[in-house]
Amino acid sequence: MRNPEPPTRGPRASRGSSVGELSADLRYKHHSQIMNGSEEIVEFLPVNNGKKMEKRGPKRCVVLLVIVISALLLSLIVGFMVWHFQYWNAKVQKIYNGYLRITNRQFVDAYENSNSSEFAELAGKVKDTLAALYGSIPALGPYHKTSVVTAFSEGSVIAYYWSEFSIPQHKVKDAQWALMGERIFNIPPKSRALPTLSVGSFVAYPVDPRTAQTSLDKSCSFALHTKVGEVTHFTTPGFPDSPYPNRARCQWVLRGDADQVLSLTFRSFDVAPCDERESDQVKVYDSLSPLEPRAVVELCGTYPPSYNLTFLSSQNVLLVTLITNTPLRHPGFAAQFFQLPKMSMCGGALTEVAGTFSSPYYPGHYPPNIDCLWNIEVPSGNNVKVRFKTFYLLEPHMTLGSCSKDYVEINGEKYCGEKPPFVVASKSNKMTVRFHSDASYTDSGFLAEYLSYDSSDPCPGMFTCNTGRCIKSELRCDGWADCTDFSDELDCVCNATHQFTCQNKFCKPLFWVCDTVNDCGDNSDELQCGCSGQTFKCRDGKCIPESKKCDHLRDCADGSDEADCGDGAGAASCPQNSYKCRSGVCVSKANPECDGMRDCSDGSDEEQCECGTRSFNKQSRIVGGQNSDVGEWPWQVSLHAQGQGHLCGASLISPNWLVSAAHCFVDDMRNNMRYSDPRVWTAYLGLHDQSQRQASTVQERKVKSVISHRLFNDFTFDHDIAVLELDQPVTYSNWVRPICLPDATHSLPPGKAIWVTGWGLTAEGGTGAVVLQKGEIRVINQTTCHRLLPQQITPRMVCVGFLNGGVDACQGDSGGPLSSMEDNGRMFLAGVVSWGEGCARRDKPGVYTRVPLLRDWIKEKTGV
Template identity: 45%
Template sequence: MSDGQFEKSFLPDSNHTRKKRLKKRPRVAVIVTVVLVALLVLGAVAGVLYWYFTDSTNADQSGEQSGKVVRIYSGHLNLPNAQYTRQLENPETTDFKELAEKLEQVINTSCKNLDELSSYFVNSRVFDYSAGSGLMAYYMAQFEIPMEHKDILHKFSEDALKGALRRTVEVRRSFEDKKLTITQMTSSLTNPDLVMIPEDRTCYHTYHAKDTDMTFTSPGFNKDGYPNNIHCQWVLRADTDHVIYLEFLDFNTDDDCGNDFVMVHDSLSPAEDDVITKKCGKRPSSKHLSLMSSGSVMLVTLLSDENERFKGFSANFSQRVKMRECGRTLTELSGNFSTPYYPTFYPPNMNCVWTIKVLPHLKIRIKIEMIRMEEPGTRHGECTKDYLDIDGERYCGDHPLISVKIERPEAVIEFHSDESHTDKGFIGYYKAFDPRNPCPGEFLCGSGFCISTDMRCDGWNDCGDMSDERQCDCERDQFTCDNGICKPKLWMCDRVNDCGDNSDEKACECPKDHWKCQNGMCISANQSCDGHKDCEDGSDEAVCTNGVNICTEFNYKCGDGSCVNKANAECDGTKDCEDGTDEANCVPQCGVRPFKQQRIVGGTSADLGEWPWQVSLHYGRLGHACGASIISDNWLISASHCFMDQYNDPSKWLAFGGMNFQGDPLAQIRRMKQIHKHQRYNEETYDYDIALIELEAPYDLLPKVHPICLPDTSHIFPTGMSCWVTGWGAMYEGGSKSMSLQKAEVKIINDTVCSVVTEGQVTSRMLCSGYLTGAIDACQGDSGGPLSCREENGKWFLAGIVSWGEGCARKNKPGIYSRVTKLREWIREVTKL
């Protein structure tokens, strides 16, 4: 979830299976005198090629029914010689029907000329019109491909696709009777559930915006909430040379965007290329979602499934005069610039240029406070879509602070947004300064920038290089690092170097003649291994070599009842029990990475075979939904919250093993035989959030498909230990899931600290891992995945299962995992492992 919204579970961001709404065939079209020629066919080929080549990366844009894969692409036709009238808003009028029939025949003829692809074409529909440079007609084309014919993909090369998409379709042919000319055709992959043909308009509304606010709400708002299985659309139209301003005053849907969501398009076509944003969850009343269109129309769609009902939304909209110019020359000594309509979401298709020019003897400082230009499918650092360019350096994604110093009196700033997916943008400030006296009356940062003296030593990195937080007089609830930085006392002794010089961890060890218990308590050294439990947790007797046999929760208990005075004795390759039980119950060669030769939020892409126990669980046609870990050839371990309600049907799930990239054709795919959720799982607290999955057929254990070791109940994963979280979940809070497996290194956090920062919400079946400073964490879609920890013997053990968290990678909000050691006996009971 974004914008500070609370999020407990890390469920997927994908569309749920819905009933098909595109089953009707169009009426027989009237034969037109002249049909579109070769170039229109090329446009259709471009769309179809795009449709085919996005088969694996856009699985949630398709549907499967009766053994067929449904593909829809939609777009618009530009008719410059036609005029828009109100009659074209009603599909029952003669004007609507006659023009639709003629355009549908043109599209049908083009699609039937696609050689080998034509046999998969079903129909096309024209479903709406709007004013433009003449008339805009919106259409969809439907294809159905039998599952056994999917191998046709190999007939198209990547070069052919790129070449077709580069071409702009410009067709100039006229209908003899109406003298209508089509000058442009766009096409884009479209989610079948978003298309509403005229006959299905059971929840369809069209409004003409005014200069003052108008309001609309979702069905059942402020009553029982919107119904299940609903598909509603609101068409918003503005006058020529105006744009639509839309603001959601209340917003409350399911927090899993696969269940219920609102999608806004910068067009009356619900095509992927025209999406402004897709939102779900509950937004606080103090943070309204506000959006702008780039033209005179906007489409709002609400979809719901069969889950519980939610309140829905209320929204205001109005029209505003379209911005003709964006950017200007700035000559004042200081000023600001921002994305159009900031803090409202900036519109698509914008280009702005600001040129800062000051006196020749001056230089320029530029400070951007929070950039929000996230776009699904775009990795941080790859600024090829929406971006901010400051003097030749591009920025995009999500940044809390950017400071740039220009060593000359002139700077050029550019902003670009493409045709889809917008965000809040940014506001930037600039100030000219004299290099001889750079910060009159202000604090000079180490980076050369100036901030108000009030920002000095306030605990926030206002300079961007921490120079404003060094050599400070710390508050009572803060710890003074040796380098002068102030940090919360809560962060002390968590085995994480928060100060940067490790001074927050220096005073945490016991004196030389003392023993440190696992819970942090210090005892005299001669009390360790003396046959008595002097530490409250018994850890002073856990690792002893004097033959004393004391059993604590940290000792491995052998089958004959004796205990091993050795840390983490199980599955380490050494026989420590006389009866050999410490090695007997280990899955053969668990916890090794045979494919590795040498060598998430804030994460990086994993190498092939680096995490061979990682599994991607796919629900129905939705693609990746949750993660899991292989613990034997026929058993997986995941989180209970992934399988609640309708998700509890094992026949609807597939488990993909040995896969780094979603859509990998070499992955091992297995069906589920049975899902075992812990009988004490609590949906409110996420206690006992663990599930075991029995497969219908076992995996072939190969280098890229290999089990992780299960820890014994006595296994210790100490505070500060580095472990790894992996998954295909969102790469930032509120973002879309990753197509490649991500990995991130995290630290085990002290249980006491974990309880404090979560306000007592953790139980003994949970553990915290991450960083209290934020930035690295699991996120939505990582649920059920592993927290993998490597022991000194080189084997990897499953310490935790991704369970819940407050947002993703927030400060003082670490990730919460199900603690496997506390659930080990239940695992043994179910699986016999």
């Protein structure tokens, strides 16, 4: 990642009265007074009649109680009647999709055409047969409204259909039980169903009514049949020039010849993003009816071209459906399919000393409904070891720990899901490996190797993990779990000089103690790490005098001494590590810019945030390497020097500007190369493979100007940063997008995972990469960085990597991005690849230009 350099320091390239009162008043008034009020006559009642007069009828409270109870009873009766007639007997529309097997007919080509007389004739008989079948089931017969036959396929003939029922609410469960699973039916002899149609079995499942509508929408319904040696292509309507239709129900019926299976690949896929509430959705079924138990895959969102989107059928048909619900405008997909001979057997006998085997059609998705059995036998006296190099047997909604769907079974134990490489060993010279896939969703499967080994010494000259994996002896007790079961870090005696003994007995490097990262797993390396009285502890573990906290000067390397100093509202200036809003208000929150939350009242922290996102958010499963995906790092730029090819990397920050490393543009007078001259350079954006610079995704631009930091020191590599102006602006696309620039207060806490990318050397002293490489590394605290590289680290530098080596930038990566992902998934340019001592050496992390500290300079020079 560098131009010619010193041998030890290498450049690198989300109210009224009551009834009682009224009655008492009337007893003391003459009736005439009541009638007309013209005479005033008072009549006194005998005392002994008072009691009698009070008992003229039942007590009024009793009457009221009777009235209330009667009203309640009446309400209950009315309510019950309303519920009974409107709810209990309410009819519910239910649609069931399914298929039935016709055993006394042979498939003819005319059945493929739904407009043919042969199709109409057989479809009519199927509908009569369905009516008869439903009629024989009390829970279904009275409620069946209609059935529609949608397609036929071989086997002898399979009829696909959907049936509509109008079922009383209280009968829905009975109906569902009646149709559960695959049922064998014999038509009763006295049945009026046509005797010429013999049904072996039929299946039906409840379905979303929208899916059934696809059969009625002929404007977006297609039927394709591929032949031997042909590759048949199809796309969504309008692809790629216009988006697919909104609120559409589309389907593609795919067929091959008898005794063949289909291989379907989506070459380009871009539909509306996945959303739990509503989204556009593509589904593929191993059937010609959209039966959920026969769904092979469900897709939405965007996938890069290199992502594995190849799917196999178990028979000679597939159904692809597209249901669109959102108004978003996306191009859709381009796909192709062809036929393959149906696999006659799966598995076999493996008798060599070593060998490999894989799931069917690997690395494409294995087909549904398949079982394979491998019988491995190695020479007598030895044992068998199987190492799964890749293992992807994952299904949607899979219950954790349950392997009831797709699995690999060895020695009675089942394995499923997504796993890192692992080893299974036998206790004899034989092993049986069984692979099973059910009728629904499939994955890309596995790749495995087996070998014969001596049980007394399974890993000659190496350490044997409890899983059976072999690792180098020096990796034993080095603080890193190289065995997936941690067995290489158990029962260790730590080296007191260089290692810390965790409470869980793991050994960790001594300089990881008190670095704010829980390296032990039980946090014992971060206990008892406080600073003494009158001191402040930085986030990276350093102790400074309390008086230096909030003094507007960065005394902690990570700026944590200036991070929590109040919001500073109305302040003329902010502490060095506080974010300053456009209004002048200071925000002490860490990294508030473009995090999706409005922290500044004027919203300035969320402006200019159309950056740091990737169209292709699915990551490919790459076997045994660090190849990046096409479009995975759309801000990565390749800089080519005239006559020399790729020399350095850079990052796109706007349509016109790039950020790179200053050391890439130091002139080499010995070889008469003026790297400071912009005319020497050509920038390639959207590039993935250096051998395909003419690809349609790539944009080529000349460099108009090169501006290196005036304080760049080509001996210490301090201020190693430069900006490049392009002669013409680039056009943003799925493959070309800018990365976000961090605010000057953006923090990079120790232990944070960051990605480095580039086409540099894949090994120290090796050759450059052709395909863009990626590596995940982590920030190392500044104290450790100073200790490992004494007198060489300045505040403008940050160490990132692994202290045991193994992952690092190298020559040719210089100037490239150090991409830091925040919690909302947005990427920021944390650093620029600068220098290092060798590549991926133990205790020699890579050194990168700390971009946040040079943010103001970048804005001054570019306006970005």
